[in-house]
Amino acid sequence: MGLNLVDLAVIVAYLTGVTLFGLRFRKKQRTLKDYFLADNTIPWWAISLSIVAAETSTLTIISVPGLAYEKDFRFLQLVIGYLIGRAVVSFLFIPQYFCGELVTAYQLIESRFGERLRSLTAGLFLVTRAAAEGVRVFAVAIVVGIALSSLLAGLTSFERDITAIAIVTLLTLVYTFEGGMAAVIWTDVIQLSIYVTGTIVGFFTILHLVPGGWGTVHTIAVNAHKFQVFDFSWSLFTTYTLWSGVIGGAFLTMASHGTDQLIVQRLLSARSERESKMALLSSGVAILFQFSLFLLIGAMLFAFYKLFPPQVPFTRTDTIFPVFVVTHMPHGISGLLIAAILAAAMSNLSAALNSLSSTTIVDFYVKLRPKSTELRRVQLSRIVTVGWGVLLFALAIFARNGGKVLEVGLSIASVAYGALLGVFLLGVLTRRASESGAMIGMLCGFLLSMYLWLFTGVSFTWYVVLGSAATFAIGYAASMAMPRTNTI
Template identity: 25%
Template sequence: MSTIDWIVLFFTLLIIVAYGMYKSRGIKNIEGYIVGDRQLPWYNVGLSVMATQASAITFLSAPGLAYSSGMSFAQFYFGLPLAMIVLCITFVPIFHRLRIYTAYEFLEKRFDVQTRVLTASLFLIQRGISTGITIFAPSIILSSILHLDVTYTTLMIGSVVILYTVWGGTKAVSYTQLLQMAIIIGALLTAGVMVVHLLPDNIGFLDALHIAGKTGKTNAIDWTFDLENQYTVWTGLIGGFFLQLSYFGTDQSQVGRYLTGSSVRDSRMGLLMNGLLKVPMQFCILLIGVLVFAYYQFNTPPLFFNNVEVNRIEKSAYASDYAQIIQKHESLNETKRENIKQFLAAKAQKNAQVEEAAIQALKSKNQEDIALRADLESLLKKNNPQVELNDNNYIFLSFVTNTFPIGLIGLLIAVIFLASMGATASAINSLASTTVVDIYKRFINKKGSDRGYLNASRVFTFLWGIIALLVALFASQLGNLLEAVNILGSLFYGTILGIFLVAFYLKSIGGKAVFWAAILSEIVVFIIWKTDIMAYLWLNLVGCITVISISFLFQLLSRRSKISTI
């Protein structure tokens, strides 16, 4: 990066952090630290909810996912608006009326303490791991830019985020996220315009989409009902609905965002704002990845996008073999550009036969390129047996740093940092608040002072930050980070959601029945996941239904047992 890019990056981050610290001054108790004194307006709630979900993983992995496999991931969010409506009707008014700090306090009031602890523990496990993945994502940026091992950059990023979160609490996180989302949305629009601008002079936005569509990259909608297909309309509407309902309704990292609302109306408005904006926002992020693919039809892309591994093999005993593969790759891409020219000329002349022939030739060359990629992967594996071959997370980063003008590179990288700071800070804050309220305050120190609980919150924030940082050091083995986070959530969210739905709607079921049903549900979900018999989004539905049905059965058997005893 240039000096100007570093200046843009540094001052953007400095302004955000300084603003958050300024807004969080004067915190005296856990009411201010955990729920921001419940005084935030609806637009702040809405942007905070969006920023918590839109981590650096979103801006790194989503364009790479679209580049590699198209826009089908957009269907993942189809159930989100429906989930927001259900939350506004059911969850929000109950949580506000009870004036709770965490969602799990409600479960003790409804069931018993063991159900509360079990659910809180499930949350702590999955959120602690996923927060580590969130920290790892932006460390890829520094690793690629500074040519450092990703371990060192992970430690650097994690340390900064931990210190910032320990200081600020929820109020700092929420106010900071307000500015973050404004900068992020503006930068994304700029990035989309820049990608189109970088296309050849005679190629416009629609031409780029047409080329991408012909090669199967704009496949945003799939109506087939296939349990093994990860992304279809049905997995998005059904599985995605249950995942989003559980994430926004029972995950403290999100519940904590809308508990800061000054009223039920403000919390509802914030959630509805998220439901309306999130789907088009994610669609646009994926579209940027598709446009990057179109750009590389006219320019030779890297055969492998992780610069650290490329630099490593260029200095190894396999350097000459690598050079031969790259030479074939460049020659192949020259032929692909000729195919594109033929396709565009035939399209202009409305010659469907020649147009189809050119596309088939292009697809054939793409397959040859895939074979070259496989040869390179074998070479990388020989050179470094521990190499991570999934480089989706590096695609958009590589494109930005190699093509964008000075200044804009720094801004785009700042956006990814801001997204990471917002999501990570919110997650660590929620882990600490759950630990303090549901475990420390409930069992260890029941009669502590406000100052004591505030200090405990800061201590646990620091400890959870360290745990997440340790997880981040192993996150490179998880492949595409966006999918890894959602798979992890799907292993737990269905069960947690089932517990809450029983609490809200099945008043006859008691705590003991739902407690054991939740444990059995987790066992069932993990067995299904390990056997790989269905797409991971369906695990949310399976977990939820299993908890409801088994708890109902247990309660029924318990009643019959009592009757027979009498």
């Protein structure tokens, strides 16, 4: 059983509808603040949902159920850290961002240290965000390749991947290009509603397909220890433990939500500092619900396939949920779920395009062309958005040979996050750190994270903790040993 015309109609209707909806926000943006921050007109609840959508990609929806299918619920330990990290960002970073008229996170670094460090942090963000996003965009190919296998039967796997990625990238570019941040946030709200609704529909569909319903699912899952949440062991080499989750997850969120333009741009779009904090903290509650739902789907799929083994064994856990959707869901519902997974892809991609474009223009072009007009900057922002879309398309193709897409994506992002967070902490928590010292610390922290990633078996959950600690300690020590030229 595969997708039929009804399913395809649902998918096409979604792709068309969300693109047209995004185009409703097309207008003549006259300033960078209007284009990149929606002129601070977005309510906190919409920003909250947009934050959730921005950090939820296709790889999240297909990989998290796979984690529960293969292992258990220990991933939730990381989510506990996410909640703690949000509280720290609300207390430590958001007040700093609302002290001035900022458009990007890295303008704060210039106000504290100087232009050189601002360029370095912004450049590091561009490189690592693009690399991580390439992995996320590739996840689209996994889903579409399975969903449209009958229509794309005459193509090679490489050609199918290119086709899938191209469709989603092009449609997302259309409304991101035209509508700017307003289009991104409001389409995020719609797309979040679609993929959460689709996942809930999947939940009840699996219950219907398993003889005995929840009672059977619960019995099988409990016997296989699928509902285990806490692991109190202490090891740098075990990915999901209470300590790596609470500590590593908190540091990861402090970096991703406090220094990464992808999220910071949404926080800066709020009407006030208070609403920005409300948006961030409430998004943590939504994330906890969402990941619990995805993990529960994975445990339920384990129970289903325990009763009805697949004809061909799964070679990677990332494919389990999409394969189930295509082969066992009723027609129409399967189309809705595929559309839901694509919704997450488009939401994340639009967020990445807008944040990459804003950093490129505000942190680099405006410095080089300070006398350029606002109209010229907005026009160039649209062109840069297209350029990043093309580059992410190419990077997604290169990402085809990666491992589990969720952990590969998180690992790439975590390598840079440690150095970025360490620099921001130096700026916010100390008055004696200098620009030169901070740059030395940042380089050392980044190299340490790279070493941990490439040459050790240390879990990615510790990269940000160790990288930021090294950046902070070495940066502060170097500042003490060198003449200070930049202080506040």
